[in-house]
Amino acid sequence: MRKDQFESPDYYMVEKLFSEEQIIVRDATRQWVKEYVSPIIEDYNLKGVFPKELIKGIAEIGGFGAILPAKYGGSELDLISYGLMMQELERGDSSIRVMCSIQTSLVMNNIYEHGNDFHKEEFLLKLSKGELIGSFGLSEPGHGSDPASMQTRHTIDGDHYIINGSKMWIGNAPFCDIALVWSKSANDNYACFIVRRNDPGFSTSKIDKKWSFRASETGELIFDNCKVHKKYLLFESDSINAALRSLNIARYAVACGSIGIAMECYDVALKYSNERTQFGKKISSNQLIQKKLVDMVTEITKAQLLNWKLGMMMNDGDATFEQISMAKRNNVSVAYNVARNARQILGGMGITAEYPVMRHLINLETLITYQGTDEIHTLITGRNITGVSAF
């Protein structure tokens, strides 16, 4: 792969909206990605394994639990700083952003918000240092968009819960030390458990043959009369909404991360178009190429502003589930179109691992689907504006 020469597009000087601290977080993350992620990521992507040697470094830059209090190993970042961190990490590769996102938004934040002192003390510091890696199991083989219909069940047996079922498409599953797992009781109440790697009846598998998110290891969590001590029940709820709302910060991270991808693809395509000549002139001098680049930077600019405004609302605790949905859907779609056009501007070179564009493009296939599909987010927004649910 070529040297990482990323320069961030910022056509509307959105940076002026950021605080000094937010810029420091963004720049430090960008530098770390250039130094440690870009030189190795293509190889790991081709091999289909996560670069575990980066876990210590991710912890050192505050990537695990960034928004949590320092007492629990967090960096107490505001949501805009966190969003910028996710933007920069995903510019490096989706697998790196996903590692931080699962650990921070889905595992640590849920333990922080719903756990008791025992849960917090047993897990949070170790998770922040990367000594423990978490996963989050909501989706199942038969229930993705409709998690309320999950089949995983738990019953009580003395001091333990017995869990049966499986969770599918789970990031970090093959090597996680703990898994936050959603299950239903006989009377259809939902519960979230902290399952530890050595709990009896718990095993994991890896999905090896996948073309997207190759450097993020995805697999199944399997519960065969899995015995979990009662003290590892994180919380219970009579509604699936508790599980869905716990996705809020993770979906915001996708909205921010996908724009990191778009910025990178645009930057690469712009530079390539000014270097590559055909018919005796730079390809950037063609109107059709310029139209593509103009569309890219326009949509990126709009999405950067959307992220900033959403981050402000999240900082104030005002952002609704539906507003987060809109940004996730829009920004992934923007990034997809940008990456697709960048790939085309690069011609044949666009499909090689010499440039990051094709890797990002195939990762976007997952971003469209996971954390709620494009269709489901459309329906969430549709329900919100019309007052009528279509699903």
Ligand SMILES: Cc1cc2nc3c(=O)[nH]c(=O)nc-3n(C[C@H](O)[C@H](O)[C@H](O)COP(=O)(O)OP(=O)(O)OC[C@H]3O[C@@H](n4cnc5c(N)ncnc54)[C@H](O)[C@@H]3O)c2cc1C
């Ligand atoms: C790489 C990867 C990593 C993932 N990581 C995790 C993780 O860590 N934890 C976790 O819990 N899950 C994870 N997921 C699962 C992800 O959230 C689900 O794949 C997603 O919710 C979609 O579910 P599904 O794949 O079962 O598709 P389905 O729900 O079967 O949907 C198939 C298609 O039908 C459409 N559809 C479904 N219902 C409707 C409707 N009512 N109206 C219109 N269209 C509809 C969908 O939009 C989609 O296009 C991951 C997925 C992938 C691919």
